[in-house]
Amino acid sequence: MAQIAMIGFGAVGQYAARALSGLPEIEGVSVLCRPGREEAARAALWPDIEIASSIETLSRQPDCVVDCGGHPALVAHGAAVLRNGIDLITVSIGALADDGLAERLEAAAREGGARLELVSGAVGAIDALAAARIGGLDSVRYTGRKPPAGWAGSAAEDRLDLASLTEAAVHFDGTAREAARLYPKNANVAATVALAGLGLDATKAVLIADPNASGNIHEVEAVGAFGRFTFQIEGKPLPDNPKSSALTAMSVVRAVRNRVSAIAV
Incomplete structure (x- = not known):
């Protein structure tokens, strides 16, 4: 217990x-x-x-x-x-x-x-990325795409007129470390991908405001000795808070369950 x-x-x-x-x-x-x-x-x-x-x-x-x-x-x-x-x-x-x-x-x-x-939080494929790091990674890229309203209150407002966007627009293109610092409430995923793979300074991060996006979309692309993979997920928020990822909450419960269960997956 x-x-x-x-x-x-x-x-x-x-x-x-x-x-x-x-x-x-x-x-x-x-x-x-x-x-x-x-x-x-x-x-x-x-x-x-x-x-x-x-x-x-x-x-x-x-x-x-x-x-x-x-x-x-x-x-x-x-x-x-x-x-x-x-x-x-x-x-x-x-x-x-x-x-x-x-x-x-x-x-x-x-x-x-x-x-x-x-914990893996709002994104998947972290186990595959961390395993691929053992054999050597050549490149890792994280792309975060949200509707303009999803970037409200963030540094995106300094770069784009979010309310008037009619097509997808990049408001950040840099390293995962820079993304995590500039977008502390939005870029946990970029940091998670980076720490599982090439690190905060060698992982590329691109953040996009897209009026045609139906939700928060996370994409991870990795190339290395293992081969190549692309992973994409469109996450839903928790009913009580549209800014909180449901999968993040679920990943917390999974992490604790793995600690206390006789068999962990």
């Missing part, structure tokens, strides 16, 4: 917390949140769930912590969780493009004897 702590209680966190609390292998679920947000967390989840503002103040040390709180949450809690010897699963992959964060988290994990696991 495992004790799980969640960081964050937005749409992805709520989905994961409720799904995990129903598993027979899970003994309990608790939540880490910012001070002053305790009642909001209880209202979003369930009244008697344990809420804390730090890993040290939980009444019981969890077996695993799951970060669904976004980049600031990983920065705020990640090192402390790992330093306390607790494995951490995160969806905030883009945060690792920030200067020094990946190194600080790795150092904390080594100090605590813990592990940071990056």
Whole structure:
């Protein structure tokens, strides 16, 4: 029986917390949140769930912590969780493009004897890409295509008049590291692809606003010693939040289930 702590209680966190609390292998679920947000967390989840503002103040040390709180949450809690010897699963992959964060988290994990696991999130083929890296990769390209409204509030607004687009337009063409830094709420997928393959600086990323796109479309192209593949997925959002990927939430649940199940796939 495992004790799980969640960081964050937005749409992805709520989905994961409720799904995990129903598993027979899970003994309990608790939540880490910012001070002053305790009642909001209880209202979003369930009244008697344990809420804390730090890993040290939980009444019981969890077996695993799951970060669904976004980049600031990983920065705020990640090192402390790992330093306390607790494995951490995160969806905030883009945060690792920030200067020094990946190194600080790795150092904390080594100090605590813990592990940071990056989930596949909104995209697939990450297992194939990571395997292909073993034999050597020549090139990896990620293309993210969304309707113009999907880029609202992002750096795309500085480059395009999103409201007047009549055809697809590229608003970013660069490295995955640059994409993750400029689009912290939109480019977790670019960072995930990069870290599974050639790295943040050698992975090409292209971001497109397309008025004809019916949803969020992610495409990964890779060439290497293994051969060549192209993977494309059009993801649906969670019903409670049109900006949150349903597959991201599902990938969190899968990652925890693989930790507690007798057979993992």
